[in-house]
Amino acid sequence: MVYILFSEKYSKTYVGCTSNLIERFKSHNYLSKDGYTRKFRPWSVIHVEFFEDKKEALAREKYLKTGKGREYIKGLIFA
Secondary structure, three states, rough: OOEEEEOOOOEEEEEEEEEOOHHHHHHHHHHHOHHHHHHHHOEOOOOEEOOOOOOOHHHHHHOOHHHHHHHHHHHHHHO
């Protein structure tokens, strides 16, 4: 699955791919000691998409990180 996180406090987004969203979310918000997401806590899950295989999910994640993908994400946040 592909997920989008939003930090309202810092107005930041994060796009990721995982097979276990609950554990990954805990990692972003509580467990990780370094990395991008640690700096902008707390995060909220604002969007999740499910896929049949990892290849499709990775392609969607890559798209969401492009200019058009970021525009799509802005639409989710400011809708």
